Structure formats: C-alpha cells, structure tokens
Amino acid sequence: MKEKHVKEASAKPSTEGDKKMWLYVAKIAPLVASWPCVQHCFLLASSLVVAVYVKESWWTTEDVLRTSDPAREGLMKVQSFGERIVLFILNVVIFGRLERNLDDDDMFFLPHSVKEEAKILWRDGAAVGFYTTKRKGSLCGDGMGVCYLLPVLDTVFVRRNHRRQGLGLAMLRDFCQTFREDEALGISWPISPAMYQVCRKFLVAHPEERGRLWEAEPPGAWGQRVNIWLKVQLQQARRPDCESG
C-alpha cells in the first residue's frame, strides 16, 4: 500500500540534530493523539534518546519493548493500549528512525491507525517485529468508499539483529494460515527486495500457495494484482547466474 512508502522530505527526520527530531515528533504527535486513549502519552526525542511517557513515568524505547509476562512469546494479536504503544515504537521509532539508514531510499510505514489489525512478534521477553493486515471488505482509506477485495498483508518488520532467522517467513506463514479459507491473498505493493526473497523461499517450500499470493494495490481487483510466484520466476530468469528455485 502506498502509505507505507511515503518518503516526503518534510516527514523524514534529519540528521541535523535534536531540533529537527523535535519537529519530526511534532509531526507524528497528532497522529498518535488521534487515538482516543492516548491523551496520557507523550514522546520525548533527541538524536540519541527517545522516551515515552506512559502511566506517569518516562520509559526508554527499549524498556517499552520489553515484557515481564512469560506468556508473551511468538506472534500475538495487538489488543491492549500498551501493545499499541509497542507497535508504534517498533514502527515509527525503531524501523522509521533508529534502524533505517536515513541517507538511502528505504521505505517506511506511516503510523498505524488505532483500528489496524496487527500482530507483534515477541521473543525472549521483547517485541522484535510486527505485521499488519487489511481485512477483505474493510475500507481502503477514509473517504475512499472502496473496500479491499482480498485480505492483505500490509506492513511487516523484523528488527535488524533478529533478521535472517526465519521470523519474516514465520509471519508470512502465519498470515497465510490465518486466512486459509480465502482463494487469494495480497501483500501490499510495492514489496521490498528482502520481502521478495522471503516470499520466494516460502513459495519454494509451499507450492500449494503459489496461486494464492498476489502483490496487490488497493482494492486488489484483477487489474491491481500480480502473482508473486510469477514475478519471482521472472526476476530469477533475468538473473541466469542465480540458482533456480
């Protein structure tokens, strides 16, 4: 989905220091403030430290991402206000700033709305990734009056030091299992190069899913989707030196 690739300079935090970062926070603050239950949450940010004010205390971002609840392990649905904050920090602070090379053209995702369906990936007492979905029949955007024609995996992220350990694959598998009754599933356009590789590995291991996964633009009509396996094959064919899968 387009919103995950907004790259306007004005929204991009600059490396010039705290002042610019404050501006960035000022820009995202209204989005957070639009959540009904977030009146008690404020963000403090500098180029080195980002802290969140929740329940009358300041928390470092890493503290916010930690949990003492041993039941929180693996992929868990975002349900509580606290989990929304964790999702926000992972998306906007960790992915959007701390773990992104600000000089390159990497994608980033806009803050998720309070209604966004999301799962957080918990591992050894900390949140290390997330994915979000758009339900079939849900509105594509405010005021658009158009609904998704298929379930869509919209945004997905794994923290840098947990990558290449099968977590992206696990989230894609979970998405496919969650919507096992649907004939077609989307991954929102454009798919990043790393995510194409995840899809490729997944589809090599699960041939039965090859006809089901589509790179889709909303609302996901036939003219707005491309079969991912086909695309992966075409990319492979253009690189004859690579092993075929």
Ligand SMILES: CC(C)(COP(=O)(O)OP(=O)(O)OC[C@H]1O[C@@H](n2cnc3c(N)ncnc32)[C@H](O)[C@@H]1OP(=O)(O)O)[C@@H](O)C(=O)NCCC(=O)NCCS
């Ligand atoms: C895309 C992303 C979620 C993948 O997460 P991950 O946990 O590293 O993925 P996995 O470990 O499950 O990767 C499975 C396979 O995909 C391939 N793969 C994954 N990332 C790759 C990369 N950067 N380069 C080449 N191949 C890659 C590999 O074959 C890998 O298996 P291997 O490690 O045994 O070789 C992660 O890189 C990320 O968060 N990127 C930034 C956000 C993003 O691009 N989101 C996708 C939006 S469409």
